[in-house]
Amino acid sequence: MDYFIIFITTAAGLYFHWWLFIRIRRWSDRDLALSMAEGDAGKRAYMLEQLAKAQAEKIRRSDLPEWLQQAAGNYRP
Template identity: 70%
Template structure:
């Protein structure tokens, strides 16, 4: 019974740390997208759409900042 409790507690702890790591990565990505919007509400919505599109396309995390900066520059050219 002791081993069962240890296994369950360890598994729950590992799951919680994984979940927290994923949430923090998502918050950082969202914060990056919003910071590139420079406070413009329309641009914030646009950047969040670009972030979601990049996730759907499977853009790697290292490539994400460049992709979002290009989208922000593209928005400036449109506006």
């Protein structure tokens, strides 16, 4: 019974850390996109759309800042 408790506790801890890691990555990506919106509500919505597009196209996280910067440059109000 002790091994079962240890296994369940370890599995729950690992799952929680994985979930937290993924959430923090999503928050930081969203914050990056919103930081390029420069307070403009229209550009904010546009940048969130571009972030969703980048995620759909599976842009690597290392390439994401450049990709979003280029998308921000293409914004037309």
